[in-house]
Amino acid sequence: xxxxxxxxxxxxxxxxxxxxxxxxxxxxxxxxxxxxxxxxxxxxxxxxxxxxxxxxxxxxxxxxxxxxxxxxxxxxxxxxxxxxxxxxxxxxxxxxxxxxxxxxxxxxx
Numbered sequence: 001x002x003x004x005x006x007x008x009x010x011x012x013x014x015x016x017x018x019x020x021x022x023x024x025x026x027x028x029x030x031x032x033x034x035x036x037x038x039x040x041x042x043x044x045x046x047x048x049x050x051x052x053x054x055x056x057x058x059x060x061x062x063x064x065x066x067x068x069x070x071x072x073x074x075x076x077x078x079x080x081x082x083x084x085x086x087x088x089x090x091x092x093x094x095x096x097x098x099x100x101x102x103x104x105x106x107x108x109x
Contacts, residue, residue: 001035001074002026002108003085005094006046009039009069010056023093026108037093038074040084 004012004027011017012027019027030037044066050056051065058065076084082099085092091106092099100107 001038001088001090002030003038003040003076003088003090003092004043004073005092005096006039006043006050007095008093009043009047009073010050013065013069014056017095020109023108026091026093036074037072038076038084038088038090039069041075041077044069044075 007017008019008023011019027037029035047056047066047069048062051058051062060068076088082092082105084090085105091108093108094100095109099105100109
């Protein structure tokens with residue numbers, strides 16, 4: 001299973017940004033192998049905040065959007081993306097340069 005950071009969820013949902021080939025391959029492999037993709041529960045709050053601030057524009061209600069996200073990802077109940085990855089022993093799919101440079105956890109990008 002791969003833990004997906006909030007900005008990656010946004011890019012997957014709205015086609016914003018460009019996922020590098022390594023990230024796309026990791027997503028495809030996780031789906032093919034049945035490993036799945038996970039998000040931290042804080043991601044749902046972050047998505048709601050982005051919508052309320054107009055940073056993402058939804059064609060459906062916020063509730064429907066969040067239900068769709070929950071249907072496509074395993075939602076892990078630990079807050080904080082890096083903490084979730086560490087506790088669950090997961091690789092984190094992120095473009096966050098600070099996290100990538102830290103080398104504290106396994107990342108994909």
